[in-house]
Amino acid sequence: MAPTRLNLQRLPAEIVELICEHLEDHDLISIRTVCTALYYHSVKTCGYRLFSAIGTNLSRKSLEAIREQFSNSRFSPCVHHLKIQSSWLERANDLGRGFTWKRTICGRLEYDNEGIKALEQILFNIFPNCRSFSFAPNLDDRERIPTDVKDVIMTMDCVSIIFLIGTETGMPIHGFHMIRSRFTYLDDLQEYAPGFLVDTWYRCPLRLLATKPFKESWSHLTDLSLAFELSSTSSYRAPDWVKALLSGTPSLTSLDLTLHRIGIMMPQDFLDVLCSPRRKYNLRTLALSSVGMPWEDLLRLLDAHRNSLTSLQLHHSSFPYRRGHVTLLNELASMLPHLDFMSFGWLFPTLDNDEQISSEDRQGVTIWSGMRNSERQVFRTSYSGSEIVRACGIMLKALEE
Structure with a gap:
């Protein structure tokens, strides 16, 4: 008896979507060409899988391509994240190329710019659900551009554009991610020759930070990632606009902070904002x-969020600690009652071979640990807290030897 052929066209749309959710990307694309029913029933899954995040360098050519490629209204609502970065194919800064950018006397971008209006139109008319943004320049942030060059912009100019659009239109911002950015302060500018633009944090329109529209726009922020390098030992302080974001984000639930020098101390003013009892x-x-900080400061930070923190990740970080890794992990796990995931790699406290394991067990904590050759060891939730901590301690001692 010949096997019965499955007529996919007769399956309910919900079943088709469920099947598509379990397919690899290339299989999903292939199965959509089988028949019209499958094509239309898998639009949602395909859209969220393949088009949830797109990139642009804010050039005229890039924005025109977005308008053309996403003229299909079925896919455009699936875009939730916009990555703003220079093209990897270009050896020079191509951010905003093709537009003429008008600036104030202080060098900041004006809202009345054709490029800003073009992006604003895309965000409201084509990508109505795109309210998360990331900035990831692949160029040296210290690149000098003559001030008479009007057809390109810099990384902090891109940040300013999102600030301006959010403030002027009330667009809610849900995600904000800065990847590998250098904050140059006013007292560091002497190393640059006059007549050049410098990609500095003060190019952001700081006057907007205290305005009600700005605060309303950023009050929806839930996910914040900052990866930056502070430019001199005398300037280890958080930029004002970063502190303003943290001070006015009642919905913030996720913070990812990276400093591009291993062990650099977290700016004290930044820590004060994170631990402030007035935070919302x-x-x-x-x-x-x-990131580096005194052990007492780390405990202060964790204690401020102990009733909500469920995931803690510490990588390449330094916390001066007189006892060892096992005690460190045990103390962190015991002070965070809701913690269910901890990830760490290459922490730098001292190690005491004679330390004792706490007798208290905690169920349901998953720990990832840094291993040699970039391997990772995962301890599943079937282990008790002390068993996890003991295994991590044994492994870390082996790494020290």
Whole structure:
């Protein structure tokens, strides 16, 4: 008897979507060409899988391509995240190329710019659900551009554009991610020759920070990632606009902070904002990379969010600690009652071979640990807290030897 052929066209749309959710990307694309019914029933899954995040360098050519490629209204609502970065194919800065950018006397972008209006139109008319943004320049942030060049912009100009659009239109911002950015302060500008633009944080329109429209726009922020390098030992302080974001984000639940020098101390004013009793948010996810701080400050930070924190990630970070890794992990796990995930790699406290394991067990904590050759060891939730901590301690001692 010949096997019965499955007539996919007769399956309910919900079943088709469920099947598509379990397919790899290339299989999903292939199955959509089988028949018209499958094509239309898998639009939602395909859209969210393949088009949830797109990139642009804010050039005229790039924005025109977006308008053309996403003229299909079935896919455009699936875009939730916009990545703003220079093209990897270009060896020079191509951000905003093709537009003429007008600036104030201080060098900041004006809202009345054709490029800003073009992006604003896309966000409201084509990508109505795109309210998360990331900035990831692949160029040296210290690149000098003559001030008479009007057809390109810099990374902090891109940040300013989102600030301006959010403030002027009331567009809610849900996600904000800065990847590998350098904050140059006014007292560091002497190393640059006059007559050049410098990609500095003060190019942001700081006057907007205290305005009600700005605060309303950013009050929806839930996910914040900052990866930056502070430019001199005398300037280890958080930029004002970063502190303003943290001070006015009652919905913030996730913070990812990376400093591009291993062990660099977290700016004290930045820590004060995170721990302030007047803050309106409670973090559920906290990730620190290449960050250093006194052990007491780390405990202060965790204690401020102990009733909400469920995920803690510490990588390439330094916390002066007189006892060892096992005690460190045990103390962190015991002070965070809702913690269910901890990830760490290459922490730098001292190690005491004679330390004792706490007798208290905690169920349901998953720990990832840094291993040699970039391997990772995962401890599943079937282990008790002490068993996890003991295994991590044994492994870390082996790494020290």
